[in-house]
Amino acid sequence: MEVSVIRSCSQATNPKTELGFSDSRFSFGKFNEKLFSRKPNSVSFESPLRRGKSGLRITAQAAQSDRLPKSKSSTKSKTLNRIRLFAGLPLDVVSGGTVNQFRAISAGLKALKLLGLEGVELPIWWGVVEHESMGKYNWSGYLTIAEMVRKAGLKLNVTLCFHASSQPKIPLPEWVLDIGKTKSNIFFKDRAGKPYRGCLSLAVDELAVLNGKTPMEVYQNFCESFKSAFSAFIGSTITGITMGLGPDGELRYPSHRGFAKSDTVPGAGEFQCYDKNMLHLLKQHAEACGKPKWGLGGPHNAPAY
Template identity: 55%
Template sequence: MDVSAVGRQAGVGGSERMILQVQNGHPQIARRTRSSAALPISRLKCRIALGSTCRRVAIGVRAAVRPEEAKKVGGRGEALRRSTVDRPQLFVGLPADAVSDCNTVNHSKAIAAGLKALKLLGVDGVELPVWWGIVEKEAMGKYDWSGYLSLVQMIQDTGLLIRTSLYTHSSSDPAIPLPQWITAIGDSDPSIFFTDRTGNLYRDCLSLSVDELPVLHGRTPLQVYSSLLQSFRDNFHPFLGSTITDILVGLGPDGELKYPSMAGQRNRKPSGAGEFQCYDKNMLAHLKRHAEASGNPCWGLAGPHDAPGYSQAPDSAAFFRDVGGSWETPYGDFFLSWYANHLVSHGDQVLSMAGGLLADLPVQVHGKVPVLHPWSRTRARPAELAGGYYSAGGRDGYAAMAEVFARNGCGVVLPGMNLCDGLQPEAMKASPEALLGEMMRAFNRRGVGVWGENQSARGKREGLEKIKETLGKGAVGKFTYQRMGAYFFSPEHFPAFTQFVRSLDWTELPAEDLPVEGDAGIPLSVSASDTTNAREMQTA
C-alpha cells in the first residue's frame, strides 16, 4: 500500500512545495522546494495505491496566508478570509501518550511531522492532553512540566493554537496511572474512590464525595487540584492567551462530569444502563444526612435495591422500567435528585476554582459533559440517570448543569458529534442525535459556548458527514477531532479527513486548484508486517 501527499503552502514571497509521506501511520515531511510564483491556495494531493489499482484524491487546503498578505493576492484572498471566519475553529487531538511516563516527548519526530501536516491542511490547532499522573507523579507538590513545556514550544513553533486538557483521572489505554502518592493513599483508604453496590472500587479518579475532605495528607482534593492548576499557570504563563487559548479541566471519569456508572462494562460493548456509584462510605454518609433532613431516614441506608446490574437490561428490574418503575415514586425522585445535585455541586466547585485562578488571563476555561445516549428514547432514560443526569419523565436533566457553566463563565465540550441514529443497535433504544440537540439547546439558551468533539476516529465514514452537518448549524464555535495516531494518518482515514477539512472551507474550488493530470505523487510502501510499528503513536 503506497501513500504520499504533495502540498504547496503559499505566501507573497513564493510557494513552498512540501511532500508529505505517511509511513507506518507516521507523517514525514520528505522534501521541500521553493517556487517563485505565489499561490494563494494550497493543494494537497494524496496518491493511494492498493495492489495494482491507484487512485488520486486532490484536496483543497486553506493556505497559510496572513491577513495582510491576503489583501495583496486580490479577490480570492478576500474570499479565503471569509471562509476561515465562517467555519468553526478546527483542532486535532494529539496522541494521549504524547508525553511519556518519564516526562519526555514520545515519538517527537512523528509528532513534529504530524503538526506540520495539520498546519498544511489548514487546521487551527491541537488538543494537548496533560496528565496529573505524569506531572505530579512522585509526591504532592512536586511538579515536573518539562515534557509538556517542550511539546508546547514545538507546537508554537509550528504556528498552531493549543487547547490544553488537564486530566485528573487515569487512562487504561494507553496506560497512564494516577500519581503514585494518590495510589498509595487509596491502598490504605479505599473510600477515596467511587464504589458500586457490590463493593467494586473505581480507581481511575477520586470520588466526588471527598472534594472537601482532608484525605490527601491533610489537604482536600479541591485544594490539590487548585495547586496543580496554579503550577500550570506559573509554568505556562508565556504561552497563555497566545498559543494556549483554551483550557479544559478534568471533572471526573474520562475527564467528564459524570459518575463512572459503566465501570463494570469496561472494554465491552454496553448491554445495560450501568449502576449507581454511591456506595463509598462518604457518599453513604452524605445520603444518610440528606435522608434524615428530608424526614425519611430509611431512604438514606443505601442506593436503590431494585436497580439492575451492569450487564442487565434496564427493564429486567423494577427501578428503570418505563411504566411503573420505581424512579417515578417519591423515593425515586428523592434519590435521583440527590444523586444529580451532588454531581452539579462537584462541577460547580471545580469550575469555580478554575475560573477564579484563570479569570485575569485571555483564555477560555471548559468542562466536558458526557453524551449518555443508550436508552435515551425511553421515558426512564436509565443511562443518564445512572451517570448523574436526572432526565427521566421529560425533565430537563441538563438545565442545572448549564447554569453552573454559565455562572462560572465556562464553555462546555460535548463529545459524540459523529454518532448517527441509524448506526445504533435498535435494542439499545438510543438517539444520540436527539440527545445531543437537547444538550446543545440547554447550554445555548444560557449563553454557554459549545465546543464539539467526535467520540473516536475509528468509526464509519458517515461520522464525518454527521460532524459536518452539526457544525453547519452554527451552534458549535470550535471542534476537536480525536485523535492523531497511526490510524489517523492511514490510507483508510487520512484522505477522508482531508476532504472533511476542505468541506468546512469551500463550496467549490477554483479551476487552478483542481487535480492536475499527470502530477505524480511519491509512492511509499507500507506493508502489513508494520503493524507493531504502526501502534507506536497511540490512537486513544
C-alpha cells in the same frame, strides 16, 4: 493524530476552499477526489491520509464555525465561513517527562501548519505531571510540546485531566493510589464494595483525605503550578484551557468499574454510590428533606452489571 473539522454549512462552497488547502498547499501529494465526500452539513474523508511515519489521519464532522464579516469591497452579498481546525495529539504523547515519538510529532505539526490548521489539542494528565508525590510537578515533556507548537506557528488548546485513562493506560498519581490502598473510600464503590479507581469520589472533594489536604486544594495547587510553568505561552500560544473531572474527564458518576479483559461492558451498569462518604451524604440529605429512611442505603432494587 486525529483531526476533527468543526463547522456549520450555511452555504455550499468548494470542498478544497472549505478545508483551506489546494494542490499548492497540500504537500502530501496530488489532491484525490475519491478520498473526499461531501454531504449536507458535513465534510468527510473516506480513508486516512498518511505521510511516512507521522501517521496523520483526518476525519471531519459538522459543527459551529466562526463567521467572518462581509467585505466592504464586495459587490455581491456573500458570507464567508472560516473553519478553525484543531488536531488532537495522542493521549500518551508525554510520559515520564519526555515526548514520545518526538520526530513524528514534529513532522506532524509542520504538516498540520501546511494544511492550514489553527492548532492542536493537548491532554495534560495529573498522573503524569504529579506522578511520584504530592506537590512534585514534572512539566518538562509538556513544556517541550508547547515550544514545538509555538515554533510551528500553531495554537494550543490544553485539557487538564484529573482522571485516569484505560487505553492507553495512564493511571492516577502513584501516591494517590497508595493512599487508596488503605483508604479505598476515596473512590466510588459499587454494591459489592469494589472501587472505581478512574477518579476520586465527588464525596471527598472537601475532605482532607490526601495527606492532610482536600482534593480541591490539590487540584488548585496543580492549576497554579501549571499557570506558573506555562506563563510564557498562556494568551499567545495557549488559547484555550479545559478541565476534566470525573470518569473519562466528564462531570458525572461512573456506572462500571472497568473491565480490563474485555472491549465491551455488559449491561447498563450499576450504581457506584456505596463508598462510605457517598452514603454519608445520602443520609444527610435524606434527613434534611424529612425522609430519613431514604438514607439507609443505596438503591435496593436497581439492576446489576
